[in-house]
Amino acid sequence: MTDLSLPFTPLIRNLPAVVPFVPPEALERRTGRSLKVRVGANESAFGISPLAREAMRRAVEQLSWYNDPEAYELRRPLAHLHGVAPEEICVAAGIDELLGLVVRLVVESGAPVVTSRGTYPTFNFHVAGFGGRLCTAPYQGDHTDLEALAAEVRSTGAHLVYLANPDNPLGTWHPAAQVRAFVDQLPGDCLVILDEAYVEFAPPEVHFPVQTQDPRLIRMRTFSKAHGMAGARIGYALAHRQVVAAFDKIRNHFAVNRVAQAGALASLGDPAFLQRVVQQVEEGRRAYQALAAELGLRAVPSGTNFVALEIGPRARKLLEVLLENDVFVRMPGVAPLDRCIRVTVGTPQERATFAQILRRVLPQVRP
Numbered sequence: 001m002t003d004l005s006l007p008f009t010p011l012i013r014n015l016p017a018v019v020p021f022v023p024p025e026a027l028e029r030r031t032g033r034s035l036k037v038r039v040g041a042n043e044s045a046f047g048i049s050p051l052a053r054e055a056m057r058r059a060v061e062q063l064s065w066y067n068d069p070e071a072y073e074l075r076r077p078l079a080h081l082h083g084v085a086p087e088e089i090c091v092a093a094g095i096d097e098l099l100g101l102v103v104r105l106v107v108e109s110g111a112p113v114v115t116s117r118g119t120y121p122t123f124n125f126h127v128a129g130f131g132g133r134l135c136t137a138p139y140q141g142d143h144t145d146l147e148a149l150a151a152e153v154r155s156t157g158a159h160l161v162y163l164a165n166p167d168n169p170l171g172t173w174h175p176a177a178q179v180r181a182f183v184d185q186l187p188g189d190c191l192v193i194l195d196e197a198y199v200e201f202a203p204p205e206v207h208f209p210v211q212t213q214d215p216r217l218i219r220m221r222t223f224s225k226a227h228g229m230a231g232a233r234i235g236y237a238l239a240h241r242q243v244v245a246a247f248d249k250i251r252n253h254f255a256v257n258r259v260a261q262a263g264a265l266a267s268l269g270d271p272a273f274l275q276r277v278v279q280q281v282e283e284g285r286r287a288y289q290a291l292a293a294e295l296g297l298r299a300v301p302s303g304t305n306f307v308a309l310e311i312g313p314r315a316r317k318l319l320e321v322l323l324e325n326d327v328f329v330r331m332p333g334v335a336p337l338d339r340c341i342r343v344t345v346g347t348p349q350e351r352a353t354f355a356q357i358l359r360r361v362l363p364q365v366r367p
């Protein structure tokens with residue numbers, strides 16, 4: 001390409017072009033066919049609450065107005081739900097946007113930032129985009145290694161560490177007591193992002209009350225998973241009010257559209273719907289466990305809406321063969337996690353189709 005000498009910063013000029021996730025739509029364009037089973041992006045297979053659907057329909061009628069940039073109506077019930085003040089909540093266009101905001105708050109060019117090697121890559125994408133230097137701690141077996149993460153923070157002097165609990169891509173979790181002990185042992189000048197995108201699906205031992213007194217701990221939640229609104233783009237951070245005030249200095253105040261705000265608010269008012277989704281996901285996880293047992297595969301125990309199936313060195317080949325059969329799944333990007341494929345809990349119909357195709361193609365990739 002001709003060098004147009006555009007006045008980009010050195011950071012942008014040297015940044016490799018990276019797409020955090022190739023979307024299933026792009027895969028369809030590539031193959032020229034529609035996917036039969038879309039179980040790769042940990043989207044909900046169980047739709048949105050009927051109350052949310054109705055509220056969103058009504059909100060469409062007001063789309064000519066700007067949204068409320070303070071998301072006041074939504075922050076009030078969220079504050080009530082979590083036992084915090086509305087000033088301790090920042091609503092944004094999903095956790096993905098919040099991750100970028102935190103990085104922008106604390107990461108200067110070349111500054112070390114700590115995460116687990118192979119965990120949710122969008123965080124890494126933001127670190128690169130703001131010129132940070134990613135320092136990673138390896139997993140221990142199927143789990144993120146809290147000791148190794150803390151050691152990495154101490155040895156690099158990082159001011160930011162990322163932890164997803166439950167984790168993506170393997171779906172494993174640490175009990176709350178261990179997460180708290182992890183935060184407690186970190187230096188006082190290190191912020192922790194606790195990404196709880198999947199917390200609704202996690203066992204009770206993972207849950208702990210939100211306490212915003214500690215300014216180091218930023219917890220992130222989303223309406224993309226259990227609430228089924230990934231395409232609406234809405235999530236929030238629970239944090240000390242000084243952190244939320246700092247977000248307000250830099251965030252895109254109109255990023256969260258009116259329809260998403262209305263849907264999230266209505267969905268919060270439908271806990272029975274959420275409970276049904278969680279039950280259906282548990283059923284789906286059990287079905288994948290049974291399928292794995294039938295096929296002689298190991299399924300990693302999951303506290304999320306997906307299950308990682310351990311395939312071994314031919315995992316990537318299996319992913320390709322599944323796509324040739326119009327099944328969309330994903331897999332971890334880096335070793336040693338890339339021994340697995342990651343399958344989202346689909347509807348019973350999707351699960352049956354997936355199982356049928358997996359049974360058929362698995363022998364093709366077995367040594």
Ligand SMILES: Cc1ncc(COP(=O)(O)O)c(C=O)c1O
Nearest residue numbers: 094095096120168197222224235
């Ligand atoms: C660990 C984790 N965090 C965040 C997200 C994205 O959340 P959101 O849709 O709220 O941006 C995902 C989505 O897959 C995820 O797995």
